[in-house]
Amino acid sequence: MLRRYVIRRIIGLLPVMLAVASIVFFLIHAIPGDPVDLILGERALVADRAQLSQRLHLDEPVAVQYGRFMAGLVRGDLGSSITDARPVASLIAERYGATLLLAVCAMFVAVGIAIPAGVFAAARRGSFWDQAAMLAALTGISVPNFWLGPVLILIFSVHLGWLPIEGRDSISSIILPAITLGAALAAMLSRMTRSSMIDEISKDYVVTARAKGVSERGVIYRHALRNALNPVITIVGLQVGTLLAGAIITEKIFNWPGVGMLLLDSISRRDYPVVQGCILVISFAYVIVNALTDCLYRVADPRVKL
Amino acid sequence: MKAFTSKLGFAIIVAMVLAALFAPYLAPYDPSEYHLDLSFAGPTFAHWFGNDADGRDVLSRIIFGARVSLGIGIAVVGISLVAGSAVGLIAGYAGGIVDRIFLFVSDVFLAFPSFLFAIAVAAFLEPSIANVVLILSLKGWVTYARLTRGEALSMRERDFVAAARASGAGAPRIVLKHLFPNMIGPVLVNASFGMAGVIMIESALSFLGLGVPVDTPSWGAMIDQGTQYLLIAPYLSIFPGIAIMLVVLGFNFLGDGLRDKLAPRGR
Numbered sequence: 001m002l003r004r005y006v007i008r009r010i011i012g013l014l015p016v017m018l019a020v021a022s023i024v025f026f027l028i029h030a031i032p033g034d035p036v037d038l039i040l041g042e043r044a045l046v047a048d049r050a051q052l053s054q055r056l057h058l059d060e061p062v063a064v065q066y067g068r069f070m071a072g073l074v075r076g077d078l079g080s081s082i083t084d085a086r087p088v089a090s091l092i093a094e095r096y097g098a099t100l101l102l103a104v105c106a107m108f109v110a111v112g113i114a115i116p117a118g119v120f121a122a123a124r125r126g127s128f129w130d131q132a133a134m135l136a137a138l139t140g141i142s143v144p145n146f147w148l149g150p151v152l153i154l155i156f157s158v159h160l161g162w163l164p165i166e167g168r169d170s171i172s173s174i175i176l177p178a179i180t181l182g183a184a185l186a187a188m189l190s191r192m193t194r195s196s197m198i199d200e201i202s203k204d205y206v207v208t209a210r211a212k213g214v215s216e217r218g219v220i221y222r223h224a225l226r227n228a229l230n231p232v233i234t235i236v237g238l239q240v241g242t243l244l245a246g247a248i249i250t251e252k253i254f255n256w257p258g259v260g261m262l263l264l265d266s267i268s269r270r271d272y273p274v275v276q277g278c279i280l281v282i283s284f285a286y287v288i289v290n291a292l293t294d295c296l297y298r299v300a301d302p303r304v305k306l
Numbered sequence: 307m308k309a310f311t312s313k314l315g316f317a318i319i320v321a322m323v324l325a326a327l328f329a330p331y332l333a334p335y336d337p338s339e340y341h342l343d344l345s346f347a348g349p350t351f352a353h354w355f356g357n358d359a360d361g362r363d364v365l366s367r368i369i370f371g372a373r374v375s376l377g378i379g380i381a382v383v384g385i386s387l388v389a390g391s392a393v394g395l396i397a398g399y400a401g402g403i404v405d406r407i408f409l410f411v412s413d414v415f416l417a418f419p420s421f422l423f424a425i426a427v428a429a430f431l432e433p434s435i436a437n438v439v440l441i442l443s444l445k446g447w448v449t450y451a452r453l454t455r456g457e458a459l460s461m462r463e464r465d466f467v468a469a470a471r472a473s474g475a476g477a478p479r480i481v482l483k484h485l486f487p488n489m490i491g492p493v494l495v496n497a498s499f500g501m502a503g504v505i506m507i508e509s510a511l512s513f514l515g516l517g518v519p520v521d522t523p524s525w526g527a528m529i530d531q532g533t534q535y536l537l538i539a540p541y542l543s544i545f546p547g548i549a550i551m552l553v554v555l556g557f558n559f560l561g562d563g564l565r566d567k568l569a570p571r572g573r
Binding site for chain 1: 514
């Protein structure tokens with residue numbers, strides 16, 4: 001049953017990914033004007049224009065270009081960069097590790113803050129601390145990470161001098177970027193954890209556990225929390241894409257050499273093959289992680305209808 | 307607590323809307339007037355929030371920035387809400403193949419994280435306010451469409467719709483007079499959170515230089531310019547950031563309060 005579901009889910013991904021790839025391909029053709037003008041400027045030499053147009057295969061009919069793009073994609077070939085002629089796939093592969101590291105660390109920050117905070121608030125529902133925690137969480141959701149980042153730099157790098165301002169030179173370099181990226185997610189997850197815990201605490205099995213004399217601590221941690229975490233896991237999975245997209249900003253603030261920086265640099269250099277490649281890779285990662293989350297959720301909670 | 311925060315949210319929004327409407331009267335200075343002699347002058351009584359690299363008054367730019375943020379927010383949420391609800395109602399009420407096509411198209415849009423999608427389109431367009439509205443509406447409609455489709459689907463077979471149908475009402479009448487009024491609550495809740503989201507993404511795009519044109523007083527762009535001078539003039543980034551935080555918080559508070567009142571199922 002489960003295996004069949006997983007297979008069906010994977011097959012269901014293919015048309016979506018195909019459509020995503022098509023959108024990314026057509027973006028460059030949907031814009032008004034000639035892409036060559038956009039890249040070289042309107043006053044470029046005719047010979048340069050012709051050469052670029054040929055290199056990007058823009059002189060061919062769109063249908064042929066589309067076929068070439070898709071065929072390349074299947075082979076893992078994303079074309080090559082206009083500025084330095086290197087394959088887009090290897091440019092992205094070089095940077096992917098840094099982005100992944102950042103996203104994973106941000107996730108640890110978020111989960112590390114959110115689950116204790118959510119459980120704490122739920123266990124003291126309605127108390128001052130509960131309200132304070134949830135007010136802090138709602139505020140946290142509203143803080144833009146492109147503001148939080150510079151503020152953290154000001155406090156911890158400039159004034160206190162504890163952490164590096166930018167770059168990726170030592171282990172401590174990851175701390176501020178991870179907090180910047182993870183803070184909003186922490187806020188969101190703690191709200192989720194709290195409401196999920198409150199739902200669980202009011203269920204019959206918890207009442208039973210209490211009635212048979214299980215300590216409050218045991219009720220919370222051994223019984224309610226385990227079940228309350230299921231919906232939280234789903235949100236964590238769904239937020240991976242948001243993290244990958246949010247990483248673009250965080251990477252810019254901290255000069256972190258990931259895919260986001262590559263994307264922004266390529267946008268300013270108008271290196272469109274690289275731009276397309278980055279967008280494609282990030283959205284594919286998002287789609288796949290979402291599907292995996294869905295499958296995991298079903299493994300974790302067999303009651304969910306397949 | 308909820309009653310208090312949603313009132314607070316509402317108050318913040320009203321204040322911001324008033325600031326945007328009466329910006330020329332409230333702003334102490336012309337937001338784009340250069341005073342090179344005041345370059346990087348910190349906060350003083352004459353210039354509460356200080357002056358930027360070109361000596362422009364930061365407070366005045368923040369007040370005018372409310373026009374950009376709220377204007378874009380209202381335009382995007384308005385377009386997305388109308389277009390999305392129309393599509394969602396049609397898909398949900400028609401069902402069958404129309405609904406299946408709709409589901410696939412919306413799945414594709416949802417396969418992009420919102421912010422990434424905005425960057426992807428912005429990368430190929432010139433920075434302008436109209437383009438920002440276009441970019442954000444291009445994906446914004448999907449949320450409202452999914453929501454109204456789901457509501458329409460669940461209401462389609464209910465008695466009051468059957469009664470309307472039996473009394474001879476046509477599909478457009480049923481959809482507009484009977485279905486839509488019954489889902490205004492959840493739609494409004496979404497619109498409130500939507501305003502928060504749109505303002506956040508617009509600021510983020512402008513922070514990356516992909517949103518509004520340079521020199522437009524936009525909070526996101528102001529933070530970006532400020533971070534270049536973080537060491538000598540930190541207030542340049544701090545104040546616009548607080549403005550974004552307040553308005554986003556306002557809409558989140560309001561949305562939270564509205565949800566408890568209007569759409570208790572979605573909690």
